[in-house]
Amino acid sequence: MVRMICLLVVAATALHAYPEFQKYSQTHSGRTVNCGMCHASPEGPDGLSFGQVGSLDSVQMELLKEARRAQRPGMEVNNPVLNTFGNRLVRVMGVRLLVDAKKDPAMLHFYLKDAGDMDGDGVTDAQEYLDGTNPNNRHHGDPLVLFLTNVQHHLFEIVMILLATAAGMFGLSNLLMAFAAGGKKP
Ligand SMILES: [Ca+2]
Structure with missing residues (x-):
């Protein structure tokens, strides 16, 4: 019974997935980009494993619902199926703009242009989205770019x-x- 409820929750949350952004980043960069760019689990939000909807307790489910209600930009969210970068995306854009941007995933770069460099590796979050690198990981990126950035710093x-x-x-x-x-x- 519990498993069936979890699966229903997982099915419902599939409506909230954003594979368009992953696909765009992958196509633009030529790199393999997994869901771990924005999500707590590299397998994405749908499932029963750690960081996926089916594994959340009641408190985390409330945080998830609260994050999904963050329609406008600038709202603080702590969605447990998203990582720090994913939550930053929601905070910067709000859910409404994020959903709109699914039609034109290149727009994410535009909205992120002032969002800074979350992992402090010298490559902006907006550029990491285009490069297909992980904005949460300061060691993930083009070695030459990271080297030159570090020299500059x-x-x-x-x-x-x-x-x-x-x-x-x-x-x-x-x-x-x-x-x-x-x-x-x-
Ligand atoms: Ca960065």
């Missing part, structure tokens, strides 16, 4: 280390020359 420290190294080598060189000069007989 730590440029001051890198310059300081290079200057200290150069000064150290200059000092060592002078010291060795002094030793060499001191060892010569007059």
Whole structure:
């Protein structure tokens, strides 16, 4: 009986899935994008596993319902079947705009343009959506882009280390020359 209720809940929630965004991100980037970009479970919201609708307790079900009522942008939500990025999407756009954007998934990039860089890897959430990388994971992305971004972020420290190294080598060189000069007989 409990399992049947869970399956009914799962069937109902399928209406709220957003595979259009996953498909767009995948097509645009050429990367494989799973549901874990926005959802707590990489398998998506529908199912009985952890992070899926069928596994939620009564408190989490209330949070889910509350998040689905967040029609307007700017409302704080904590949907247990979404991850941090997914909840941010709902907060930035609201459910109504999100549903509208399913018709034109490229619009998600437009709405996210001021949403920042959630994982702090230097690549904006909007760009990660286009790149098909995980906005929740600062280590997931094009290695060259992440490397250049990190260099940019730590440029001051890198310059300081290079200057200290150069000064150290200059000092060592002078010291060795002094030793060499001191060892010569007059
Ligand atoms: Ca990022």
